[in-house]
Amino acid sequence: DGGAGGVSSLETEEKRVSKVENMSNDATLSSSSLAGSSGQRTMTKRSREVEAGVEKKGKEPIESSSAASNGDSAKAKQRDEGSEALSERKEALQKLSMDNKTGERVLKEPIEKKAGENGSSGSSKPDVKKVEVKIKRTDQHEEGRVDRKIKRIDRWGNVILDGDQESTSRSSEHRPPTKEELDWEMKWAITLSKWRKYQRNPERFKKIKVRIRKGIADSVRGSLWPKLCGAEFMLQKAPNRYQQLLAMKLSHKDEEQINKDLHRTDSRNVFFFNKGTGQESLYNVLKAYALYNPKVGYCQGMGTLASLLLTYVPEELAFWMMERLMDDPKYKCAGLFEDGFPEAFKLLDIHDKLLKKYDSKLFKCLQKKNVQTMAYAFRWYQGRFYEFPKEIFIRIMDIFLLEGRKILFRVAMYLLISRRKQFFAATEDTAKEIARDIRDDPYTKDVPDADALIQKALSVKLSRSYVDKLEKKYDKEHKDMMR
Numbered sequence: 245d246g247g248a249g250g251v252s253s254l255e256t257e258e259k260r261v262s263k264v265e266n267m268s269n270d271a272t273l274s275s276s277s278l279a280g281s282s283g284q285r286t287m288t289k290r291s292r293e294v295e296a297g298v299e300k301k302g303k304e305p306i307e308s309s310s311a312a313s314n315g316d317s318a319k320a321k322q323r324d325e326g327s328e329a330l331s332e333r334k335e336a337l338q339k340l341s342m343d344n345k346t347g348e349r350v351l352k353e354p355i356e357k358k359a360g361e362n363g364s365s366g367s368s369k370p371d372v373k374k375v376e377v378k379i380k381r382t383d384q385h386e387e388g389r390v391d392r393k394i395k396r397i398d399r400w401g402n403v404i405l406d407g408d409q410e411s412t413s414r415s416s417e418h419r420p421p422t423k424e425e426l427d428w429e430m431k432w433a434i435t436l437s438k439w440r441k442y443q444r445n446p447e448r449f450k451k452i453k454v455r456i457r458k459g460i461a462d463s464v465r466g467s468l469w470p471k472l473c474g475a476e477f478m479l480q481k482a483p484n485r486y487q488q489l490l491a492m493k494l495s496h497k498d499e500e501q502i503n504k505d506l507h508r509t510d511s512r513n514v515f516f517f518n519k520g521t522g523q524e525s526l527y528n529v530l531k532a533y534a535l536y537n538p539k540v541g542y543c544q545g546m547g548t549l550a551s552l553l554l555t556y557v558p559e560e561l562a563f564w565m566m567e568r569l570m571d572d573p574k575y576k577c578a579g580l581f582e583d584g585f586p587e588a589f590k591l592l593d594i595h596d597k598l599l600k601k602y603d604s605k606l607f608k609c610l611q612k613k614n615v616q617t618m619a620y621a622f623r624w625y626q627g628r629f630y631e632f633p634k635e636i637f638i639r640i641m642d643i644f645l646l647e648g649r650k651i652l653f654r655v656a657m658y659l660l661i662s663r664r665k666q667f668f669a670a671t672e673d674t675a676k677e678i679a680r681d682i683r684d685d686p687y688t689k690d691v692p693d694a695d696a697l698i699q700k701a702l703s704v705k706l707s708r709s710y711v712d713k714l715e716k717k718y719d720k721e722h723k724d725m726m727r
Contacts, residue, residue, distance in 0.1 A: 400634040432461035466556040472645040475564035489532040498542040509547035543581035613675040620683035658701040
């Protein structure tokens with residue numbers, strides 16, 4: 245289950261250690277889940293591998309004068325080594341404690357190891373070496389090597405390493421849920437249990453729309469998202485299709501490009517941080533869709549959508565969500581990745597028409613200062629604001645799954661109009677810099693309250709019928725391109 249889980253206890257880890265047969269292996273600590281609470285993502289299906297840095301024990305030579313005594317001595321020595329190895333691994337697990345309030349793993353003290361255990365049995369003075377828990381991540385496509393301690397993992401599953409600049413926002417902090425958050429989560433749990441009743445009653449479903457705009461409780465996103473886009477229905481309709489696609493052979497071009505992009509797709513999320521289950525699942529989903537829709541195949545950027553889905557739902561359901569988002573007329577994401585990006589140019593054209601309608605002076609100002617829409621808005625529409633702070637991005641995705649692309653235009657209009665004074669006062673070069681800052685992430689240091697930003701974006705009056713009218717007009721004017 246990609247949507248819920250609990251905190252792994254150290255006792256479970258110690259039981260696993262007691263079953264280890266090869267005592268000369270590196271001490272490797274694995275964490276199977278992340279703490280979860282209201283508004284926090286729990287990741288039962290995620291795994292992260294953390295190297296404990298404890299050196300391998302060298303086997304000491306066994307000396308004896310007879311064959312019988314040699315055998316007894318060897319067995320005794322092996323038992324001693326096995327006991328010491330188990331003791332040391334348990335000590336490492338005990339040092340790596342779990343803070344119940346924050347759900348963060350922290351190493352409280354360095355692990356000590358005697359140098360005499362590395363094959364130098366004659367050492368009289370133990371040489372103590374401090375070993376810290378580190379992430380050692382090496383990839384053939386990476387220019388450098390990441391070899392830094394994990395500082396913490398935020399509520400969205402992102403790995404924070406020593407030396408990283410952290411946001412001042414509380415949205416990514418681990419903290420106990422408030423009473424209001426617990427009440428909100430309970431409301432969503434009840435709503436989910438009565439989902440069919442809401443679907444059959446249009447009046448009651450309007451309440452769902454209002455509630456989704458306020459934000460889906462993170463603990464139910466993995467169950468609700470597939471319902472909103474119709475992925476559950478597709479899975480029931482073709483239960484074996486995904487496995488059939490995985491058994492097929494992918495073209496060399498797509499195979500090579502997917503493998504090239506795997507390590508850099510959502511690379512700071514704990515699920516995809518190292519080679520393992522996460523990257524394997526990501527590869528499978530991208531491969532399956534490339535085979536399912538050969539017209540689109542694989543294009544760089546599709547991984548960001550697949551990686552988000554995999555952090556909430558199982559692999560097969562993530563594929564069907566991907567299929568719905570790509571091919572359903574409500575979302576039309578496939579056209580954002582086809583050759584020539586036809587759907588992207590349509591959205592940019594509609595963007596300009598909307599900005600001209602809502603703030604014609606700002607539209608003329610950007611034109612006069614040569615601020616090209618393509619330069620700042622292309623990544624917004626193709627990635628659905630993927631590069632923005634996680635909570636903002638996920639809140640946009642909540643509404644996108646229910647209402648379609650209308651929310652993307654609303655957020656885009658709000659971002660530009662809220663900076664109109666800066667654009668008017670800026671020189672041409674400065675105006676271009678402002679546009680680049682908005683494109684890349686205007687909230688690197690001071691992240692606003694996600695709810696406040698979403699509500700302001702929703703205040704931009706925009707109807708689906710008007711967006712559809714602009715789409716039809718564009719399609720009529722660009723028939724040759726669309727073919």
